[in-house]
Amino acid sequence: GENVEQHPSTLSVQEGDSAVIKCTYSDSASNYFPWYKQELGKGPQLIIDIRSNVGEKKDQRIAVTLNKTAKHFSLHITETQPEDSAVYFCAARSTGNQFYFGTGTSLTVIP
Amino acid sequence: EPEVTQTPSHQVTQMGQEVILRCVPISNHLYFYWYRQILGQKVEFLVSFYNNEISEKSEIFDDQFSVERPDGSNFTLKIRSTKLEDSAMYFCASSVSGINYGYTFGSGTRLTVV
Numbered sequence A: 001g002e003n004v005e006q007h008p009s010t011l012s013v014q015e016g017d018s019a020v021i022k023c024t025y026s027d028s029a030s031n032y033f034p035w036y037k038q039e040l041g042k043g044p045q046l047i048i049d050i051r052s053n054v055g056e057k058k059d060q061r062i063a064v065t066l067n068k069t070a071k072h073f074s075l076h077i078t079e080t081q082p083e084d085s086a087v088y089f090c091a092a093r094s095t096g097n098q099f100y101f102g103t104g105t106s107l108t109v110i111p
Numbered sequence B: 001e002p003e004v005t006q007t008p009s010h011q012v013t014q015m016g017q018e019v020i021l022r023c024v025p026i027s028n029h030l031y032f033y034w035y036r037q038i039l040g041q042k043v044e045f046l047v048s049f050y051n052n053e054i055s056e057k058s059e060i061f062d063d064q065f066s067v068e069r070p071d072g073s074n075f076t077l078k079i080r081s082t083k084l085e086d087s088a089m090y091f092c093a094s095s096v097s098g099i100n101y102g103y104t105f106g107s108g109t110r111l112t113v114v
Helices: none
Strands: A006-007 A010-014 A018-027 A030-039 A045-051 A056-059 A062-067 A072-077 A088-094 A099-101 A107-109 B005-007 B009-012 B018-025 B031-037 B043-050 B051-057 B063-067 B073-077 B088-095 B109-111
Touching: A006 A088, A010 A018, A010 B031, A018 A088, A018 A107, A030 A062, A045 A056, A045 A062, A072 A088, A099 B043, B005 B088, B009 B018, B018 B031, B018 B088, B018 B109, B043 B063, B043 B073
Parallel strands: A010 A107, B009 B109
Antiparallel strands: A006 A018, A018 A072, A030 A045, A030 A088, A056 A062, A062 A072, A088 A099, A088 A107, B005 B018, B018 B073, B031 B043, B031 B088, B043 B051, B063 B073, B088 B109
């Protein structure tokens, strides 16, 4: 089955700086890669996603890049704000409906 | 914004007891899922449900687990005889389509088996 690895596990940045979270996947058949943000006491919320026929996608301060050859994808958050502090999960979907999640990155934005 | 609602938010149960975790998916969604997250570990897939039947399940989803959509709105996960290792956060999710769509997750039910 698919295996998703995520790095780093914790990340601290100064407010206004950029944050980058990286994930790798093992199954070349994976074709859909969402990113979720989980705040304390809440369920994961979809913040951005990318499909395998696209190399980059942007939504305001958030962008995701995908390198299919290398089987890795990354989340980029620019101009970070304290409210960006949360746990971020990457995921990959291959054949079937289930997602395979990374282990999560705890992002802290220091005011 | 439409939400997936889960109840209860926290459930404590004795080992060997049955528990039912409840979820109300978003009304126009057709695909329903249960995931769990043991403390400090990955979010793990349990089961997907479409058209009133299980469409996919993981190795975790053994005979002690079952899902049901008893009416037009609820989606339940039953654990027949709970074990200590079932203690986890259980997330329900739903999606409009099963292909290339992200899920909407509920806030989760924290199950503690003692």
